[in-house]
Amino acid sequence: MKADRDGDLTMGLPVKGRAGVGKGTGPPTGPRKDGASKPTRGGILGATAQREILRHASGTRDVAMKEERVSGAKGGLVELKVSGWNKSKASGDADGGVSSLIKWLEKKASSRLGSRVRMVKIKKSQVEGTDLIVKVAPDDALGLLRMNGFGWAGTNVSVQRLGGPVQASSGASSEAEKTKGMLRGVLERRYDLDTKFLNLSGLAQDEELKNQHIFDSKSTASKFFPAMMRVLELSFDNPEERNAAVTSVSLANNDLTDLAAVTTLSQTLPKLQNLDLSNNKFGKLEHLHSWRRRFTHLQHLILTGNPLEQNEPNYQKDIISWFPNLRQLNGIQARTEEDIAKKTRTVDLPFPIRSAHFKDESGIAEQFVRTFFAGFDADRAALASHYYDNLSEFSYAVNTQALRDPNGTERSEPGEWEGYLKNSRNLKRIQQLPARQSRKFRGTKAVADAMAMLPITKHPDLASEARKWMVEAKMVPGVPDHTGASPDGVDGFLITVHGEFSELDTTTGQPKKRRSFDRVFVLGPGGVAGVRIVSDMLTLRGYGGAQAFEPETVDAWTEPAPTTTLAPEPAAPGLPAGLQIAEAEQMVAQLMQQTGMTLSYAKDCLDQVGWNFVGAVEAFGRVRSNLPADAFVAPAA
């Protein structure tokens, strides 16, 4: 281990993205095994601290010191004594290493982890003999005190409190607060802001955790990790900041045989990019199973040093298929950027057509869906007159048991479905005929009245938030024709819509609760709109997210979507002589990346310039303002 400029002991923390993330690093920086002075246990005024205070108080600065301690001057600075540094490797410096020490203290004590990054500033400092007396704001004192016993420049530094206001948090009134503080300290210590790397390897060897006897009993051992994840969550104002701050995690050297103990990691950091699981005891793929559809953004994964390698020598293929964005497994390339680009073939059309199954005649179904939900949000009475006639039927059911979004953005609450249950028509629950009949609404007025009783809604915009919708349409025969012209019925539409909406607070108009829904319409001809609703059946459930609407996550169920998107792919272009298919594909991928165009448009563009890449980029620059919106792939979520 070598000391860098700051006097830090470098641990060889790797740069994000390279193989060997945190692999086999030694114990983390922190209180060293040999000769580490124990942090004062028993609180601020433990025996040792008290002795120190009295001893010091009898020195030259005694009066001021005493007063400060006794009165706990409010608004004042906290005074700390830093000792043990005078024989460090930096002692050869002109100032004996003091400025270097101060810099190190400030850097290490600063909180880099969380929404509120706190940079510790040592306000005043003064050398007294072999001690450095520093004064800091009360909030900073905690961070510095945590460093008591840390190694710096070849020596161990002790940090002790001398006097000053006691801030609420350092009084640690409850066990829970103490534990939170301890876990917070562990996370801070193991987090590197520059590499956004949280090093949770070798937890059982962690000095502080050992001192806390975390792993001594089964119950604390099992609660520890989820508790630590919870503290990590609490450090941030929102999931976005949290996901942005921590992109790499190592769980190496933790003796893990399965994911049970650490499974909460996938809930706390779902967008993780780099994960090191090396040197554990994973024996089979099934032991990693629960993370199979998690970590959808994972790019680098390390599994070396696990019995898995011997037991299932071909495990790589499975792992690669589990993580569709994985670029490297164990430092070996699993996918190229082109592979990834090709997969996201789905064009984000203005209308959310994910499946090939949207058969629409003259845009009737599309127009209906747009108008309907806009009307449902804005004016349900008008909507009812517009689309429902005397034979139209509407009913809805609430699925109170439905599974919720794994990110838990909308928690379940008692009584949350109150406004809906009165007319909820679940034939499994509503068994009596009169009750069943009264919950089905027939005719314009009945439908309007029933809809008026439901909370006001706001659906996401179909154009700009297409990813939150899933709409399928097919034509169906035999829809009743009220003109009487076709006794066998006519062709109509069966439309299924899956999505979400927010309930609006009636007084403030602000969104208050998000729900997911599934709605089925049977449309027939007629009415003022040219289209009338024959049947409208709505299912309401707790917010489940839009993950199911992304093609990648359900690839185990579907065949690859047939390439009949609305913009048909051009026929295989005639490639100029000497240009291999592979090269051509690479050009397309690169052009897609550079310009944001879809596969088919990029291909077209290259074709038009005779597969000259530079020419294609130039051509794109000239025509881009004329390109329609569907020429571009929407940015990844």
Added chain:
Amino acid sequence: MADFENIATEQFVEFYYKAFDSDRASLAALYGQDSMLTFEASPLQGVGNIIQKLQDLPFKQVQHQVATLDAQPSDERGGILVVVSGALLVEEERRPMSYAQTFQLKPRDGSYYVFNDVFRLVYPAA
């Protein structure tokens, strides 16, 4: 709609999932030559293709749990539109998944068959 139809719907749905969960091949009795299925973006027609698709699904064991079930008449000839919301557990997964399924039932030989079937996972196991 007379309650006879609601009851028949309940029975049909129960029977359907029992058959699905125990022996998918037996579902052939519940579809017809003119039946249509849209299963997660794959459109199919005809009992043969439909049963093939269902049998090819990548799992051996599955268990459906119906949470809600609603029905409306779909035409003037006894057809019924059924909407189901529930969860299913596939042997491979540890967590159940939410699904939404729509059936259009038509009368046949004193019972019903599935004329139209639309299936969607609305929340994956993740």
